[in-house]
Amino acid sequence: MKSTAMKPGQKGKVKSISKGSKAERKMFEMGIIPGVEIELLSCYPFKGPLLFNVGQMQIALGRGMAEAVDVEILP
Amino acid sequence: MHVALVGNPNSGKSSVFNLLTGSNVFTSNYPGTSTEVVRTELKMGNRFVNIYDTPGIFSIFADNQEAETYRDLLQNLHLELLIHVIDASNLERHLVLTAELLELKYPLLIVINQIDRAREMGIHINAVELERLTSSPVVLLSSTSGEGMEDILDIIKKSLANKTISAGNEPGKAENSRLSCQGCTGDCHSCGIKVETTTTPADISRASWAKKTAELVSYRISPANKRRLAYVENLLNRPIFGTGVLLLLAYLGFWLLLHFIGWSETTVNMVLQPLSSSLENFITSILSPGLIATVLSRAVPEGLIIPFTIIMPAMLMVSLLMALLEDTGLLPRYTVALERVGSLVGVSGQAVIPLSLGFGCRTPAVLATRILPGEGQRFITITLLSIVIPCAATLGIMAMVVAHFHASLFVLVFSMLAVLLILGYILKHLIPLEESFIYELPPLRIPVAANLWHKIKIRFAGFFTEVLPLLLIMSIAVRALIESGLLEKVREIESFTQLVFGIPAEAFTAVLITIFQRYLAPLVLLNLNLSPREATIAITMVALSLPCLPVMVMTVREMGFKSLLKILAMGFATSFTIGIILNLLLPS
Numbered sequence: 193m194k195s196t197a198m199k200p201g202q203k204g205k206v207k208s209i210s211k212g213s214k215a216e217r218k219m220f221e222m223g224i225i226p227g228v229e230i231e232l233l234s235c236y237p238f239k240g241p242l243l244f245n246v247g248q249m250q251i252a253l254g255r256g257m258a259e260a261v262d263v264e265i266l267p
Numbered sequence: 268m269h270v271a272l273v274g275n276p277n278s279g280k281s282s283v284f285n286l287l288t289g290s291n292v293f294t295s296n297y298p299g300t301s302t303e304v305v306r307t308e309l310k311m312g313n314r315f316v317n318i319y320d321t322p323g324i325f326s327i328f329a330d331n332q333e334a335e336t337y338r339d340l341l342q343n344l345h346l347e348l349l350i351h352v353i354d355a356s357n358l359e360r361h362l363v364l365t366a367e368l369l370e371l372k373y374p375l376l377i378v379i380n381q382i383d384r385a386r387e388m389g390i391h392i393n394a395v396e397l398e399r400l401t402s403s404p405v406v407l408l409s410s411t412s413g414e415g416m417e418d419i420l421d422i423i424k425k426s427l428a429n430k431t432i433s434a435g436n437e438p439g440k441a442e443n444s445r446l447s448c449q450g451c452t453g454d455c456h457s458c459g460i461k462v463e464t465t466t467t468p469a470d471i472s473r474a475s476w477a478k479k480t481a482e483l484v485s486y487r488i489s490p491a492n493k494r495r496l497a498y499v500e501n502l503l504n505r506p507i508f509g510t511g512v513l514l515l516l517a518y519l520g521f522w523l524l525l526h527f528i529g530w531s532e533t534t535v536n537m538v539l540q541p542l543s544s545s546l547e548n549f550i551t552s553i554l555s556p557g558l559i560a561t562v563l564s565r566a567v568p569e570g571l572i573i574p575f576t577i578i579m580p581a582m583l584m585v586s587l588l589m590a591l592l593e594d595t596g597l598l599p600r601y602t603v604a605l606e607r608v609g610s611l612v613g614v615s616g617q618a619v620i621p622l623s624l625g626f627g628c629r630t631p632a633v634l635a636t637r638i639l640p641g642e643g644q645r646f647i648t649i650t651l652l653s654i655v656i657p658c659a660a661t662l663g664i665m666a667m668v669v670a671h672f673h674a675s676l677f678v679l680v681f682s683m684l685a686v687l688l689i690l691g692y693i694l695k696h697l698i699p700l701e702e703s704f705i706y707e708l709p710p711l712r713i714p715v716a717a718n719l720w721h722k723i724k725i726r727f728a729g730f731f732t733e734v735l736p737l738l739l740i741m742s743i744a745v746r747a748l749i750e751s752g753l754l755e756k757v758r759e760i761e762s763f764t765q766l767v768f769g770i771p772a773e774a775f776t777a778v779l780i781t782i783f784q785r786y787l788a789p790l791v792l793l794n795l796n797l798s799p800r801e802a803t804i805a806i807t808m809v810a811l812s813l814p815c816l817p818v819m820v821m822t823v824r825e826m827g828f829k830s831l832l833k834i835l836a837m838g839f840a841t842s843f844t845i846g847i848i849l850n851l852l853l854p855s
Contacts, residue, residue, distance in 0.1 A: 214330065215703045221325035222705055223360050225474060236506040240607045241704055243504055248357050250504070252603040254615075254704025 195253075195261040196242065198232040204263030205229055211260035222251050224261065268427055269317045269344045273337065273368065274352035275361050276323030277709055279380035283352050283408065284320040286416055304340060311420075311427060319344075326470075327367050341373075348426045349373045350419070355385035355392055355407075356710070358485050362477035365401065370473075375403040376422050383409040384712070390485055397484040496711045503600055503711075510604040513597070524584045528663060531580040539575060543568035562746045569790070570742035574735050581659035582730055583723065585627035590722040594714035598623075602706055612687055613695025615639060615704055618648045625656040629814065632656075633821040643698035646830055649822055650694060653814035654838050655687045665810060668792050672802030678853070682807045682845055690841065745780070745790055768843075769850035771795065774805040778812060778842060804849045812842035 198204055206228050209216050223246045224230065231245040241252045253261070272280040288307040305320040321340060322333035340346075351368060353361040358379075368375055379385075379392055394405040404422050408415035503509040547564045554560035592598040598620055605619045614622070618639055625632035629652050636645045636652075657665060669676050757772040764775040777791040792805055813835060814822065822831045 215705075217330065218703060218705050220470060220474075221329060222707060225471070233501075234504045234506050234509075236510075236604070236606065238607045240506070241603050241706075243603065243708070247359055249360065250500075250708040250710075252606075252704070252706045252708060254606065257703060257705055 193263060193265065195230070195232070195244075195258045195263045196235075196255065198242075198263065198265070200232050200234050203229060203231045203266045205266055207262045207264050209261050211257060215257060215260065219253075219257065219261070223247055223249065224251065224253075229266065230261075230263065268314065268348075269319070269346050270348045270350060270423060270426075271319040271340060271344070271346050272321055272350045272352060273364070274323060274380075275325055275354065275357075275364060277707070278323065278352045278354045278357075278361060280323065280352045281320055283350065283378060283380060283419075284318065286413065287318055287419070304336060311424060314427060316423060316427065324364065326364060327371070341371075347374065348376055348423065350376045350378055352378045352380050355379045355382045356388055356390055358390075358392065359478050359481035362480050363473050365480075366473035366476050369401060369403070374426065375401070376419065376426075377401060377403050377405045378415070378419060379405065379407045381409065382407045382414070384710075393484045397480070400480055400483065496713075500711050503597075506604075509600070513601055513604050516597070517601070520588045524581070524588065524659075527584045528580045532576045535576045535580070536572070539572055543572055546571075558747075558750060562743060562750050565750075566743040566746035567739065569746070570739035571735075574730070574738050579730060581663050582628075582727055585659045586723040586727055587719065589624065589627050590719045591714060592623075593722075594712065594719060596709045596711045599706060599708050603708065606704060612651065612691025613698075614648050614651070614691070615644055618644065621648055622652065622656060625652045625658060626662070627659050629653070629656065629658045629818045630821055633818055633825060636825070642826075646826060646833075647691070647694045647698060649826060649830070650834050650837060651687065651691060653818055653822065653834050654811060654841055655683055655690065657683075657810060658815075661810070664790070665806060668802060668806045671793055672797050673799045674802035674806055675799065678803050678849065679807050679810060682849070683810060686811050686841060686845065690837075742790060748776075749791070749794055767850065768804060768808065768846035769853070769855070770801045770805045770808075770846070771797070774801060777805060778808045778846075800853055800855060803853065804846055807849060808842045808846045811838075811845050813838040 195204065195206075206224060206226050208226055209219060209224070211219075219225070224244075228246060233243040233245055233250065235242050239255045241254050242258045243250060243252050245251075272284055274280045284305070284307070288309055304322070307318050307320075309316045309318050319340065321337055324331075324334045324337050327334055327337060327341075349368060351365060353365065365375075365377065377397065379394065379397075382392070385392065392407065394407050398405045406415045406418045406422070408419065503512060546568050550564040550567060551560055554563065592601075601623065602619050606615070609615055609618050618636075621632045621636045621639070632652050633649055636648045639645050639648060665679070668674060669679065757776050759772075760775075761772040764770055764772045768775065773795050774792060774797060777795075780791055792802065792809070797805065813819075819831055819835075822834060
């Protein structure tokens, strides 16, 4: 499922990212790569950005970017 | 000898650089402060060491301006030592860059920065183990307390004496050719091709090396009591509540700013008023009566009082507020919370940082646009900065004009907002926003008083060297223009300006004066006899016109001459259009 479908507090494992090389590269630099665990912290209204915990960092992803991240929900 | 700093954004390179050189590079708690290479000479014994502070990069092979700057530096200089700065609390992520540097076989000194904060978070780092795994010297540094500084200087000295500092990585044996591996498909597993493509197997293997290494050298005790900052951070992360708190803080900031300016204006005036009249008397007494005496006796006190009563307090307060926002780590939180607002005017969330900086001074704001993704975004932001955003100095004098003539604040503010939205809308459609918002939120920190003070000092330094002399010269020029009767000549186009803009010809010259320095234009207005309606139109035209000279210079430097011409054309068009529209709409 898309990471935008996650609920705040839910954790997920990144399965794949499909957003073209440039955006994928940026996400890689921020530590968002397949296999990594992410936790949705909050989701801003009006199609605003989503805030994730990635490792020790908080990373905000624009809606378009987050939609490209496919995750598998972890229990 | 050449030594360069290298590290991820926000890893504290500039703090290390400052500690080493004692120079005034800004250190901030948001990514992208050092946007270009800064060089300083450091004397060690009887030799000089060139130290380079560089923009933060996530990867040497990244496809952005910072990484390119860095690749150029690596290729053009014979670097004897790279001081690689890593944030102790983000070891895993920062070690990816370490892996790249190790593969390129540069002699490294690894500095684990902000070790004190990491310890506070319960993270412990085994420097000896990291030394073993990287075959490079590792220093744990607290740039706030200075712990570890001696060790860094020692290692620089050693490499100065041309001793091998790390096994296998002798100085001068760096393999520059690897920076641009020709024809690699990305699976050679050793180079990083200059990727516009996505992650290569080499990238993935570096990432997993970083993960493994971080696990080996660091461990974390989870603190029993959840720290207060984390609690506040969680509150701020709530979309509605957090945004509300951020907006409230911003409102408090502006409230504080305005009240501080108001309060200090009265106080400073009380002190300066007798001084300025005695200055006026003094000038009249030493000069023979005539045009020059009249001009100087009025212009000099004016040129001194206005900067001290308005610009000085504004610059002080804005410097303090900006420093607080930066050092607490709140600024990037505005970026995320206001992402939607930014997209209304066609700028990405990051643009909120330079745009809000612009309320302080637009010159550094233009430089700060470098953190934006893509040229288009930068152009939009610089245009909005140049035409719409009023800097602290402009704000002060605009308020003065409004109060003096009872001009309509509502019309002024409404026009500015309308122009911001309309201009943004037009630009957004001309230059579509690339949808790639990704932003790292640094942890909240308690600002260090010494750091704040340092920043205020640097930001404020320009007051005496730039603002004061410039304003003095310009106010003499403006006075001369008024007293010489040259402005009377402009009266000849009075019928034209009255018909088109509904303002006297002299007020129109004020609009033209914005070319020199935006905050001088209102000075001209203050000396005219304007009705509230005329003042409203004139000040709105001034507020929405051209960037000031320093901003123009920066724009040419950053975006080229062509972009400046476009911005100037838009500025004139905006100013004249708004004048015509207000003249048609406002009841006379």
